[in-house]
Amino acid sequence: MIRARTRWAPFPAVAALLLCLTMLLASWAEATSRAPAVTLYYFWGEGCPHCERAKTYLADAHHRFPGLEIRSYEVLHNENNLNLLMTMSRKLGTEAKGVPTFIIADRMLDGFSDETRRELEQEIVRRAATSHPAGENDTQGRAGNAAPLTLPLLGTISAERLSLPLFTLAVATLDSFNPCAFFVLLFLLSLMVHAHSRHKMALIGGVFVFFSGLVYFLFMAAWLNLFLVTGHLTWITVLAAVAALIIATMNVKDFFLFEKGVSLVIPEEAKPRLFERMRNLVRAGTLPAMLAGTVVLALAANSYELLCTAGFPMVFTRVLTLRELPPSAHYLYLGFYNVVYVIPLAVIVGIFTITLGSRKLTEWQGRVLKLVSGIMMLSLGFVLLLRPTLLNNAFISLGIMAASLAVSWVIVTIVKRIKPDWTRH
Numbered sequence: 520m521i522r523a524r525t526r527w528a529p530f531p532a533v534a535a536l537l538l539c540l541t542m543l544l545a546s547w548a549e550a551t552s553r554a555p556a557v558t559l560y561y562f563w564g565e566g567c568p569h570c571e572r573a574k575t576y577l578a579d580a581h582h583r584f585p586g587l588e589i590r591s592y593e594v595l596h597n598e599n600n601l602n603l604l605m606t607m608s609r610k611l612g613t614e615a616k617g618v619p620t621f622i623i624a625d626r627m628l629d630g631f632s633d634e635t636r637r638e639l640e641q642e643i644v645r646r647a648a649t650s651h652p653a654g655e656n657d658t659q660g661r662a663g664n665a666a667p668l669t670l671p672l673l674g675t676i677s678a679e680r681l682s683l684p685l686f687t688l689a690v691a692t693l694d695s696f697n698p699c700a701f702f703v704l705l706f707l708l709s710l711m712v713h714a715h716s717r718h719k720m721a722l723i724g725g726v727f728v729f730f731s732g733l734v735y736f737l738f739m740a741a742w743l744n745l746f747l748v749t750g751h752l753t754w755i756t757v758l759a760a761v762a763a764l765i766i767a768t769m770n771v772k773d774f775f776l777f778e779k780g781v782s783l784v785i786p787e788e789a790k791p792r793l794f795e796r797m798r799n800l801v802r803a804g805t806l807p808a809m810l811a812g813t814v815v816l817a818l819a820a821n822s823y824e825l826l827c828t829a830g831f832p833m834v835f836t837r838v839l840t841l842r843e844l845p846p847s848a849h850y851l852y853l854g855f856y857n858v859v860y861v862i863p864l865a866v867i868v869g870i871f872t873i874t875l876g877s878r879k880l881t882e883w884q885g886r887v888l889k890l891v892s893g894i895m896m897l898s899l900g901f902v903l904l905l906r907p908t909l910l911n912n913a914f915i916s917l918g919i920m921a922a923s924l925a926v927s928w929v930i931v932t933i934v935k936r937i938k939p940d941w942t943r944h
Contacts, residue, residue, distance in 0.1 A: 557646040558588045559639075560622040562604045562615070564595035573619045573631040583756070584643050585906065594618060644841050683842060687835070687852055689920040691859035693895045694831040698888040700731060703820040704864055707797050708871040717872050723800070723813050724868030730817035732861040735832070739853050742836040747849075759837040760904035763896050766830035770893030774886045774930075793820060830896040834903055841907060883942045887931055895923040 561577060563570035577589055592600035595618070608615045611627050621628040621635070623642050628635050708724055749755050772780065796819065800812035839852055898919045902909050909915045935942055 557584070557586055557623065557643055558590060559643070560607065561589055561591045562594050562600070562618055562620040562622075563591065564618040565593060566595075567618050569631045570619045573621075576631075576636060580640070580643070583907070584647065586647055587643055640841065683839075683852070684855070685917060686838065687856050688859060689917060690831055690835050690895075690899070691856040693892060693920065693923070694835075694856075695860045695863045696888050696891065698885045698892075700820075700864060701867070701888070702885070703793065703816075704728075704731075704867055706794070707800075707816070708868065719806075719809070721868065721872045722806075723809060724871065725865075726810055726813045727817045728861050728864045728868060730814055731821050731864060732857045734818060734821040735860060736853055736857045739832045739836055739856065740850070742832055743839065743849055743853065746837050746840040756837060756841075756903060756907055759833050760900045760907075763830040763834045763900035763903065767893045767896035767900055770889045770896065772893075774890035774893070774934075777882060777886055830900070831892070834896070834899045837903065838907070886941070887927070890930060891923065891927045894927050895920065898923055 559577075561573070563573065581587055581589055592603060594601040594604055604615050604620060607622055608620075608627060611622070611625060613627055615627070616629045619629075619631050621639060623639070624646055626638075626642055628638060704724070704727060707727065708720060746755065746759075793816070796812065796816045800809060800816060835856065836853075839849055844852075902915070902919070
């Protein structure tokens with residue numbers, strides 16, 4: 520009984536430490552940010568049913584976006600408030616058509632529908648990432664972006680535009696170290712060594728990596744479209760965050776209690792079928808048959824591999840849909856993510872092809888990969904649940920990655936001293 524408690528004890532400590540680091544990063548970002556609260560002007564009328572629904576939504580939005588300031592004005596029975604609405608609409612070069620009416624910076628939205636909710640959230644997220652002071656002067660011109668960065672060779676780049684690429688790079692890099700994908704690819708290439716053909720190894724490995732990336736892209740595209748359709752529902756973000764925290768908990772658990780209890784790994788009963796497919800692939804007499812077998816193997820293996828790090832695609836695509844982007848940009852970011860995702864797999868293929876070596880993923884290496892991905896996913900889940908707008912900050916994206924790696928390194932170092940026998944497996 521004492522041993523069981525001792526083995527489980529590190530996880531609450533890890534979660535608490537990571538939550539503290541996340542909150543410190545959040546506080547640092549708010550303290551150093553030059554962007555004050557985003558101001559939303561809400562004009563409504565007594566007895567208007569759409570206004571009542573809008574009030575409920577705004578109460579929830581105020582909770583989810585702590586930097587959001589909502590100024591509410593009843594206009595049907597208050598002449599001063601009505602005059603304010605008329606004045607602000609004239610400054611924007613437009614005319615108020617009724618209630619409810621929303622004004623945020625230089626945007627005015629009439630009515631209340633699913634489309635209105637989506638546009639309001641996009642505008643709040645966009646304005647939160649800018650440095651222009653919020654307030655009544657916002658209606659006199661377009662808010663300026665945060666101070667641009669001047670980089671060698673690249674010139675001047677908006678910090679706001681840089682945040683999403685950096686976030687994509689950080690999450691995809693951590694996601695790319697997928698223990699399930701490494702396990703299958705290393706076993707396949709170890710079998711291919713016996714063919715003594717660098718050409719075949721490079722070709723088969725390359726096809727496997729390509730289709731692994733393609734399956735992952737389609738998987739992420741499915742999440743993306745789900746969030747695009749349901750993105751206006753406020754509980755969707757909470758659901759994605761909770762799911763990421765659950766998956767992260769199981770991954771961190773696997774570091775301390777490897778494959779005990781519920782685990783997101785390739786099931787033991789599925790491994791014999793995968794191994795048999797690999798052996799049949801190696802024994803294939805013709806190149807077309809070998810390539811066809813590789814495609815089938817990649818599809819079968821990736822159906823299991825998706826479970827290992829499913830939280831990353833879910834969190835990333837949800838964050839992506841919270842940004843104001845055209846559809847083509849969504850898929851460009853998915854493409855960029857998946858290019859980063861397959862780089863470690865491609866490097867493994869290259870090393871095996873050059874050296875004709877043989878290597879398998881050890882249990883200890885699998886534990887470490889699970890720990891790193893779990894801690895990263897925990898931090899992203901906490902941020903998405905508590906304050907999703909922080910992910911618009913490029914420094915937060917890099918800070919989460921650095922903090923996750925640092926915490927993982929500390930835990931691995933301590934465990935190697937306490938449990939040296941774990942590293943031998």
